[in-house]
Structure formats: structure tokens, C-alpha cells
Amino acid sequence: MNDPSIDEIGRTFIYHVLAKLTLPNDFVESESLVSRLEGSVQGALESAAGASILDSRRLAEDLFHEFVSHDVFSIKKIPFAQTVYKFKAQAYNDLRGAVLAKNEIYADSQQIPKYYESVFEGYKRTQTGERSDPYSQAELREVSWTDVDERIDDAGKATIRAKIIELATAIQQSELTDREKQNLLARTRAVQQLLDAPDPSWREIVEILNNKYLCAFLNTIAIIQLITMA
Structure with missing residues (x-):
């Protein structure tokens, strides 16, 4: 398997941790939605002491665009105004399951007696020069x-x-x-x-x-x- 990018590590970790991701159930503009998504991402990274090596804003923006492409949002175009989005929890859960089922990082983590947090911790230590092998x-x-x-x-x-x-x-x-x-x-x-x-x-x-x-x-x-x- 090819070495994954740090963004891919973070993305997979976010999908793993945010099993109960909740966002506003009303229509909001993209900037507000990305900001609220960033808050969830930041919280997940801080829980694993990963906030210092992963960019929560970039991850939030990448996830937002991925959510749009996989119909995780209901989309409404308002005449003479911005497009607004409404989060669909079930659609997110379906996408999350599909991502984790196909992701090599997550699949590899299931072959050792630890949860994904341990895989993330080992990767984080590698990035910061701390040995884990x-x-x-x-x-x-x-x-x-x-x-x-x-x-x-x-x-x-x-x-x-x-x-x-x-x-x-x-x-x-x-x-x-x-x-x-x-x-x-x-x-x-x-x-x-x-x-x-x-x-x-x-x-x-x-x-x-x-x-x-x-x-x-x-x-x-x-x-x-x-x-x-x-």
C-alpha cells in the first residue's frame, strides 16, 4: 500500500470518530456550514492530540466538498442570493460507512488489536519524530x-x-x-x-x-x- 498523505490520515480519522456528526437541520450558507463542520473536526483532533499536525479548516473544507458531491446536503438555490445547504444525517452515515469499508488505512487498523485511534497515534508520532515501532x-x-x-x-x-x-x-x-x-x-x-x-x-x-x-x-x-x- 502507498504511504497515505497526512490529509488522508486525517480524513479517515474524522470519518471514524464522527459517527454521530450533527450539523444544522435548517438551510444555511456554505461558509456557516464549513465553520460548524470545522468545530467538529477540531474537537475530534484535539481529543487525539492531533490538532498540531492537521489543518482542521482544510479538512472541513475538503469534507464539505465531498459531502456536496455525495448528496449529504439538500441544496436550495435562492434567486439573487447564495446557494444554501441542509445537512442529511442518514446520507452522511451511509457515506461514512462506505468510506471506512473501502479505506486501506482503516482496513489495516482492523488487523491489529487496537482501534483506529492507535493507528492515528502511531502515525502522529512518526510525523513528530517520536518512535512507535x-x-x-x-x-x-x-x-x-x-x-x-x-x-x-x-x-x-x-x-x-x-x-x-x-x-x-x-x-x-x-x-x-x-x-x-x-x-x-x-x-x-x-x-x-x-x-x-x-x-x-x-x-x-x-x-x-x-x-x-x-x-x-x-x-x-x-x-x-x-x-x-x-
Whole structure:
């Protein structure tokens, strides 16, 4: 699949989140409708901390034109005045279902045990330079594990323990299934046990954390980076 544009990522995310999109049920001018649509888009982006990398106005304008082309609005041309539009909720819901059914981004997101928000979060982190994928074995082979023992003192261990607790909380609050949560929480418990040793096996800790589902959580990457300095 080709890399999607940031606008396509945002558009798909908006369709996913705005399941109950409501706009005025009376006839209004296009500018008013786009402004109200922008408010809904902005709210959805802010809920996923995506407002800083996606242009809500541009998305609103693109969606408006797409809605017009798919009869999501009743259109009335007023003589000697502007064209006005009235939102049709059922038509929007039909379009939303068709978009998500055919969209490769959304389809790919259904193949992993997370909702689309997690896919969006990973993409957002890529755009801002934050890592969200596991470390390769080649990268881990470059780590000097002896230096790790010398570098991480008791204060460092305490910081890692705190981040493990935060990670466990994030897993529990996620949209994963109970089975998936328990599998990941078992890894966090294993790491906690290893941290209790006088000389923790840092390589083993990193290998436990270096899981593609765990790495979707920001705390996991932060912990690995603290240990490896990678």
C-alpha cells in the first residue's frame, strides 16, 4: 500500500470518530456550514492530540466538498442570493460507512488489536519524530549492556519502575480486549520482577518490552530509550 498523505490520515480519522456528526437541520450558507463542520473536526483532533499536525479548516473544507458531491446536503438555490445547504444525517452515515469499508488505512487498523485511534497515534508520532515501532535485533546488538549496568543507578531504576506502573495503567485504560490486556500486563509484571534483582538483566528487560503492541504505548519507548540510550 502507498504511504497515505497526512490529509488522508486525517480524513479517515474524522470519518471514524464522527459517527454521530450533527450539523444544522435548517438551510444555511456554505461558509456557516464549513465553520460548524470545522468545530467538529477540531474537537475530534484535539481529543487525539492531533490538532498540531492537521489543518482542521482544510479538512472541513475538503469534507464539505465531498459531502456536496455525495448528496449529504439538500441544496436550495435562492434567486439573487447564495446557494444554501441542509445537512442529511442518514446520507452522511451511509457515506461514512462506505468510506471506512473501502479505506486501506482503516482496513489495516482492523488487523491489529487496537482501534483506529492507535493507528492515528502511531502515525502522529512518526510525523513528530517520536518512535512507535520495536527495535530491531541489529539495533539491540549495538547496545553496550555493560555500560547500562554502570549508568543506571538506584534513582534511574526508580524512574523506570514509575514508568512501568504508568505503562500498566495505560494498558488497563486502553481499548484492547481483556485477553490482550492480560498478555501485555504479564510482560510489565515480568519487568517489575527483574527490576527487583540487585543486578537486573537489562537486555532481558528490553527484549520483554520490545513488543510491537507494547511499543504502541509512549511509555514503553521511553523506558527502552532510558535503558539503551538509543
